Amino acid sequence: MLKIFKSSLAGHFFALIAGGSLSLAFAPFNLWLVSFFVPVIFWLLLKNLTSKQAILRGWLFGLGVFGAGASWVYVSIHEHSGTPTFIAITLTWAFVAGLACLFALQAWLWTRWLDKTNPLVSWPALWVLMEALRSWLFTGFPWLLLGTAHLETPYSGWAPVMGVYGLTAISVLSGMLIYTCFKPTLGHWQRGLSFSLFITLLLGGVYLQEKQWTHAYGSPITLGLVQGNIAQEDKWQASKQNEIIQNYLSLSYELGEVDQLIWPETALPLLPHQAEPYLNLALKEAGENAGLISGLISLSPSQKNYQNSLYTAGESKGNYHKIKLVPFGEFLPFEAQLRGLIDFFDLPMSSFVPGEEHPAKLTAGKTQVAPLICYEVAYPDFSAKQALNTQWLLTVSNDAWFGRSLGPLQHFEMARFRALETARPMARVTNNGITALIDHQGQVIKKLPQFVTATLKGELQPREGNTPFMLTGSLPLWIFCLLLIEWQRYLLYRKTSKRKHKYI
Structure with missing residues (x-):
């Protein structure tokens, strides 16, 4: 099925729709399971693409994300400033299209440097780093951070420990683990390990919900x-x-x-x-x-x-x-x-x-x-x-x-x-x-x-x-994610070098 989407109009269209559906994970819809599946779909849509193809597909995905989830800026531009409709639509489009470039960058980084690494490690780490970039660049737009979708889920107990970016990492990882559990090409022990880790994250969140980090x-x-x-x-x-x-x-x-x-x-x-x-x-x-x-x-x-x-x-x-x-x-x-x-x-x-x-x-x-x-x-x-x-x-x-x-x-x-x-x-x-x-x-x-x-x-x-997150902030998590990516790239380099040496 993935072959149908490779550099095809169908794949680009599906990326746009998948991105748009991500807003369903947030208020007022609160369909939080969407935050598991959409990152997996985005990752699957990047398989076997060239870097240039991935840029377009990532941009279309981002266009869906912000077109559905952040186009409310149109209201302030048009209704409260008297800006003509055409100009208001143009400015809203520019805002959404500009933000979508960050998902294009994410897609390019993945296909150019990371697609041969372990996605259970690299994909959640990259997602967190891209959210961090969006929260900082040009004063930042920390809106639609994936972890926010878990405000009222069993995972919410992790929030005082890791903050919203930590919940983003757990959400993306959980989606990838669920996908792995149903992947028929993997062995039973790999599927079992993925299921065990998924349950650990879930039960860890439930356990931490009972923890009182502050007192009256x-x-x-x-x-x-x-x-x-x-x-x-x-x-x-x-x-x-x-x-x-x-x-x-x-x-x-x-x-x-x-x-x-x-x-x-x-x-x-x-x-x-x-x-x-x-x-x-x-x-x-x-x-x-x-x-x-x-x-x-x-x-x-x-x-x-x-x-x-x-x-x-x-x-x-x-x-x-x-x-x-x-x-x-x-x-x-x-x-x-x-x-x-x-x-x-x-x-x-x-x-x-x-x-x-x-x-x-x-x-x-x-x-x-x-x-x-x-x-x-x-x-x-x-x-x-x-x-x-x-x-x-x-x-x-x-x-x-x-x-x-x-x-x-x-x-x-x-x-x-x-x-x-x-x-x-x-x-x-x-x-x-x-x-x-x-x-x-x-x-x-x-x-x-x-x-x-x-x-x-x-x-x-x-x-x-004070909660642990208040004391540490997000910086340690961002550094850890960066180190995970570099570790994965190092493992890939060693693997590639051994193959070349064996061939020689």
Whole structure:
């Protein structure tokens, strides 16, 4: 059957479809078994191809992955910036096609250097390294990381130990082991060994789910989360300013007494000194020992640019300026060349500069909070570093940019995975959903539906201690994967050299 797909249109088409189906492994579909089988299919589709043929097939696979799983960027380009449909489609296509080049690179590396090595070792290692590259290149796009699909599977126990990239390795390896178990050309002992390793990974994950990496710290705290549901087109309209302020004040009063009030990213269209009286006013019904944390726009130290920030009032202390900025949304690459060409390159508040303090913490009563603003929660190692010496995570966002697409649902899934990796509870507060309280195992305690103006009041139990992943990060795994590949290449070199020597 594989011969049919070699350098044929059928093979290229199948690669496109296989890549597109990978999005089914993530929210909201959560068909996690797909994360086993699609990497195996991609590997099979690269068999017996030349490097040039593999580049095209890999690119088509990547086109399917990001075309189905990340084309939600179209919503922000077209619906919220007024960009004409044709230009919005073109920009979305460029974004997806550019990301697909990383899978083309993966396919080329495999066929050029690794296709004669042991795929049980080399293929998972290469997949992890390519995800690492994608998470770093051009500020990174750590979206659709394969391990995220295992948030609620028996493998989830590995997350605090190895992080999401470790789950990616286990997922790809598990798929390859299943394939090996059903491969008739292998001996019984090889199939038995593959099955045993698969069961070991599975049971190891189940066992680790019971492991408590952190412990309760103090008493539960009562949080009041405010989901303002402000339309994106109204956000920066001067005529809507008073309405937005009153909306947040009235919703905060409804919550009554709480330990902490939390408002979402850029909640008020005001600078901190302008917002301060309203932040203090919002605490009127919350109790004398209450604090408030809110997303606001602030001026940078140079007073020439803006920063995406968190500011506090009452018993909450400190502030934080977002470090991981979103290209085109919060800063414009090649600004001198692009600014003014189309409306999308002139989005409101698209001239941010990053903060510098990392890890940074906020004080909320007697607890330390790890702040993550919007896109930052997608970065596993960044989030783990923020979480050190804190008792709970806070992420604020404004997912109104992505409407009713898959984007906000995938974003929420990643936020839950950060709670699982760090074994810390999380409060997630967004403008229009999904606002939620999440426990230290990534499970949802309470949440609000999307696209409603509402509040959520509930308790969160702070926790103390560090997971192995927090202490090591992903770098050791990346180095290990690189060493595995070099080891496989060395074994292949020795094998090839012996053959040549025997022939001579």
